[in-house]
Amino acid sequence: MDQSDDHSEEDVVPILVVDDHDENLLAMEGILARPGHRIVTARSGNEALKHILKHDFAVILLDVFMPAMDGFETAGLIRTRDASRHTPIIFLTAAGADPATVERGYAVGAVDYLVKPLNAEMVRAKVGVFVDLYRKARQMRRQEELLRAADRDRSEATIREREALYEASFNGAAVGIAHVTRNGEWLRANPCFARTIGYDPGDLSNMRLEDVVHPADLADDRAGLRGLFEGELDTYRREERYLHKDGHTVWVDLTMSPLRDASGKVKNLILLIEDITSRRDAKKRERLVAGVSQVLLQSLEHPADMARVAQLIAGSLGEWCVIGTTDRREGPLGEPAVAHADPRRAAAADRLRAALAGSAEYAASLESRVPLRSIAPRGDLQAAWNIDEVVLDDLQVNRALSLPLISHDRVLGRITFLSADALGPGEILMAHEVTQRIALALDNARLHREAEDAVRARDEFLSIASHELRTPLTPLRIHFQRMLDERGELIAGRAERMQPILQRCDRQVRRLAALVENLFDVSRLTTGKMNLQLAEVDLADVVREVVPRFAEELAAADCQLSLDLGTGGALIGRWDRMRLEQVVTNLISNAIKYAPGHPVEITVSPGWTAGPGTERTARLIVRDHGAGIPPGDLERIFQRFHRIAPPSLGGLGLGLFISKQIVDAHGGSIAVESSAEGTRFVLDFPLRGAGEAAPIPLPGSRKFPIGNGPGPGPALIGWNDPGGWS
């Protein structure tokens, strides 16, 4: 034993000595007293038991013979207590004790005997063994406690770590995780879950399953939830629709699993969702674009093709698709293509189609470049379309997306997507892509058509040009033949007969030359090589010079021509006189050709350019009273090779094209108005550039032009005697 050690209270070893004689107690104290020992004395069994109730002892030295309660009885009672059941007891007995006594002592739990008179060394040795044991036991117990405490600390840390790990996973997971009660109330949701459907994680706590699950999928989810709680299902997994906060559909891959308590009972459910919208969109986009492209690549010649495109789109983006084009090949406006995803709604689609076909507002909307995205389509569509409200209500839509079909900066029409649910971002991108493809296809179809038209026009032109060139060649050949006899030799010596023939040959050659000149003009104009010989020219003067050349033609066509050369000043500009003559000639020639037997009126007056920055012009109006130009041909008459006349009327169909090019080159304008009462060409040549030579005319202030041009004869005004120039 370490007697020199400093013993703290905890290291003190308590020893109980029980004896009814004070001197014995003192003697024992003397023997056992040493540092590290605490000697507790008791004078009776009862007193001993009181100590034992309060303290734990390393060893009890118990006198066998005591009044009232002897040692054996006391030992028996000590052993009945749990805490002291195993405390070693050494009996103290007088010398010469009979063996029965010793046996009895062992029976009640003695571990040893000490015989009085006591040998101090013996006492110390025997007690020392138990003190030592006690110390070791106590040390072991302490170490055990320390170990247990360390263990406890470790497992608490593990639990904390696990919780932290779960929180981190829960909050940082790339899949949505949420806990739901049996009633479909949200207990908690991780940020990803909330984000997937557009909410903050806290928003969901006041909500229920039906607030975020698409109504079409709700019944199945409820059944799944019940199955999991009833233990019929271990897990529930499907692809289904959730509703985003802003109303569009989010497709998720959903897994629901039960969370159980310690007893194995299902407490609530854990939901995992993965947003698969973009994956589904990609597949859908692939299918849609492939399907639409297939139709578009084949042809867009027939309205039924567009209807097929609309049907494909209606099946993929929203429920309704409406496509209208500005193509006016078949009347003022074709019916739009209208389709609904569900074939059972065909009658509603027919009604919408008919309503739109009759709406001027819808027709006007097709020209607009403005996209429309509406969350209140009822009012917006009513404003844009102005159709029967019953038809509109029947659509049952809550969202509209309407995009212009634009290609090469031309508005070719409009496509409208209508849906009950909002389109998701991926679907909106898809809508834009499909729109672009349709616009491109429409543009291609238009270019293709124009190319075909151009080829047809060219072929027609070549045929007409061939006809026109053969016509003067015919008399030319006959005249040449008349100069030869039947042997093919020149009929000589009859000059008086040859001369008129040669003159007539010359006339045909000039006709041919004029035709060739026209062809050459077209080639020059097309390549932009027209050079204007600008000089000061009086427009009225040009008209006065050209008109008499038509005397013969006017008479032959039974046309009367009246001239009004204005009451203002001379209209002088810097123009190309020969080119202006060519224009006037073309217009008069056309008026006679297309309106034989009807009067032709020519007016020259001051005019103004249209639009902002108005400028003064010299205006020429040529009006006939023929049958007019069909409306469909009006915009094409200034195009190359576009003749509106039957081939029998002759001409290359180049006159108006060349005239427009000349007017344009002068910075002027040419416009046409036509009705069943006749046709009016209005030409404006800008006066700018004419300098001071062009007096600003004051309307009505002068009766006749004053200038250095040839003086106008009053007879020209209201002139109607073409025969006078023959």
Add this chain to the structure above:
Amino acid sequence: MGVSEQGSGGCKTVLLAEDDQDIRDVVQEVLEERGYDVIPARTGRQALDFLATAAVDSKPDVVILDLMMPIVTGWQVLEEIRQRPDLENIPVIVLTAVSQDMPTGVTAILRKPFNIDELLALIRDGVGVKPS
């Protein structure tokens, strides 16, 4: 160009429908030099008017018909001739400057610019076969 004159049997009448004045004039001149009576028509309408009003004995012996004429085309004249039993045996010589869509059942088709001797020969033959 031949100088042979028309066969016996008096003056034969040729209806010449051609809208181009220069062609009409020179063909009329050449035919008249050969002794034919020429009735010129500037349009299909004029040709039809003549055919409608001509007495039985002043019907033309030959029709020379340009196809491309204003107002009433050569095609329409041809159709009218075919519908008239009294005209069905009249030889018709078609003049044309185009090469597509040729009429059938006519005596001959001449493409412009045609050989005047060929036209004269066709008229002569036409007049020859025609019962007078």
